[in-house]
Amino acid sequence: MISHEIEGYFGRESVAVGETIRIHASTTAPRFRVDFFKLGAKPRYAGSTPWLPGRHRPRPLVAGRADPSVDWGWDAYPFTPAGDWEPGLYAAFFETADVTPALRPLKGFGRDSLVVRPHRAENRVLCKVSTFTRHAYNRGDGAGFTDGASLYDDPVHIPGQGHKVSFRRAGGIDFLAYWDAPFLAWLENNGYTVDLCTDLDLHxxxxxxxxxxxxxxxxxxxxWSTEMRTHTTAFAGNGGNVAFLSGNTCWWRVRVTDGGTAFVSDTDHRVDDVCPRLPAPDLWWTIAPENALTGVSFRNGGMWPGGWPGDRPRTGFTVQHADHWVFAGTGLRDGDRLGEGTGLIGYECDGAAFVRDEHGVARPSGADGTPPDFTILGIAELTPVHDDLHHPRAGHWNCADREADGPRAATMGVHTLGAGTVFTGASTDWPVVTASGAAPAVEQVTRNVLDRLGG
Incomplete structure (x- = not known):
């Protein structure tokens, strides 16, 4: 049997119910199709395209690598899903063999996904898929092609603009399988129904x-783009609420270009082993500190070096203000550890600059732009700290910005923004631990946030 290569991407990663999807593909097979599965408590087969004519198209190259900065321009195939497709997040599989979709092993999903949006709010909670971050890390190295490039590996820098990343290219990373899919399953299993959108939609x-x-x-x-922040801040100002069950949040500013098919961000990522511009102009904390939105910043947090997600400490957050509504029903008391024994802290986490009062309670200092009313509900000091990821003692917390003053700690908390409330779990792996079932108190906190802020 001949083994055919196939890979593809979507012209846009989200469509409203009933809209036409534009599928771009390259394959050595004479025909192909795309199978779609809706993600939730259990992935459900939603439908397939008809068999489409296969054509092989080259990858645009720069210095011998798949160019991360341009639209790859592969042939487009329009497809309109059946009218019974519900809003949600769909995993897509590009197929060249006539395999029964219901028998397909769902492994490796996350490289190709699609958000189907309602035309207007159908539920009270909108969950944002972090597609800009996925594109930044995408090396475009699928289908046996190893010479990929991304914003992190051999990026393309446009003089006077910054590093450019195109959304219209194949490849990807398994963000979806690691974060989004397990959490969506947890939501459905716990009786929560949410709508979904992408970063570009919010932008x-x-x-x-x-x-x-x-x-x-x-x-x-x-x-995050300026527009994303503006729209989110206005939403909160009018009484909407925001929950950051995330980390490393709003670290880099992006500018969306090319008609919504690419972004530019002037970062500190190296081109030919040289940083084009330092200090990097698009660090949010140097422009308008992200603390004003999230309450925290990666500047005062850190990451656990080594293999992702890493064998990091399992200490959890030390609880403060255990009588707060966030902890209702958990049975936790001040000084207890939320998420102890799990990887709740990290692999990347955010913090607020803080001081301790005469009782040892951590309070925000405000030196980094954290709002005065930010209440630190849980704190996890990142010790020991080691600055060099390549040092033989690597495996200690590597802090995000070595110039920041004071100790570094993941700081879970809550504050007001306009008429709204903002909660932050301050860690990339909050949804992973929630979905794992390993930390009932973390699950309860998540329910409290959804119930209180989602109505």
Missing amino acids: EDPDLLTGYRLLLSVGHDEY
């Missing part, structure tokens, strides 16, 4: 949040 549409009570950020949410 483009100032009215997207109309009708919702709560915006959820989940997992690794590193790249």
Whole structure:
């Protein structure tokens, strides 16, 4: 049997119910199709495209590598899903063999996914899929192609603009399988129904949040545009709520270009082993500190080096203000550890600059732009600290910005923003631990946040 290569991407990663999807593909097979599975408590087969004519198209190259900065321009195939497709997140599988979809092993999903949006809010909670971050890390190295490039590996820097990343290219990473899919399963198993959107949706549409009570950020949410922040802040100002069950959140600013098919971000990532511009102009904390939105920043947190997600300490958050509504029903008391024995802290986590009062309670100092009313509900000091990821003693917390003053700690907390409330779990792996079932108190806190802020 001949083994054919196939890979693809979508012209846009989200569509409204009933809209046409534009599928771009390259294959050595004479024909192909795409199978779609809706993710939830259990992945459910939703449907397939008809068999489509296969054509092989080259990858655009730069310095011998798959160019991460341009639209790959592969042939487009329009497909309109059946009218019974529900809003949600769909995993897509590009197939060249006539395999019964219901028998397909769902492994490796996350490289190709699609959000189907309702035309207007159908539920009270909108969960945002962090697609800008996924594109930043995408090396485009699927289908046996190893010479990929990304914002982190051999990026392309446009003079006077920054590093450029195109959304229209194949490849990907398994963000979806690690963060989004398990958490969506947990939501459905616990009786929660949410709508979904992508970063680009939030960026483009100032009215997207109309009708919702709560915006959820989940997992690794590193790249934010000015428009995303503006729309989220306005939503909170009008009484909407936000929950960051995420970490490394809003670290880099992006500017969406090329008609919504790419972004540019002037970062500190190396091109030919040289940083084009330092200090990097698009660090949010140097422009408008992300603390004003999230309450915390990766600047005052850190990451656990080594293999992702890493064998990091399992200490959890030390609880403060255990009488707060966030802890209702957990049975926790001040000084207890939330998530102890799990990887709740990290692998990347955010913090607020803090001081301790005469009772040892951590309070925000405000030196980093954290709002005065930010209540630190849980704290996990990141010790020991080691600055060099390549040092033989690597395996200690590597802190995000060595210039920041004071100790570094993941700081879970809550504050007000306008008429709204903002909760932060301050860690990339909050949804992973929630979905694992290993920490009932973390699950209860998550329910409290959804019930209180989502109405």
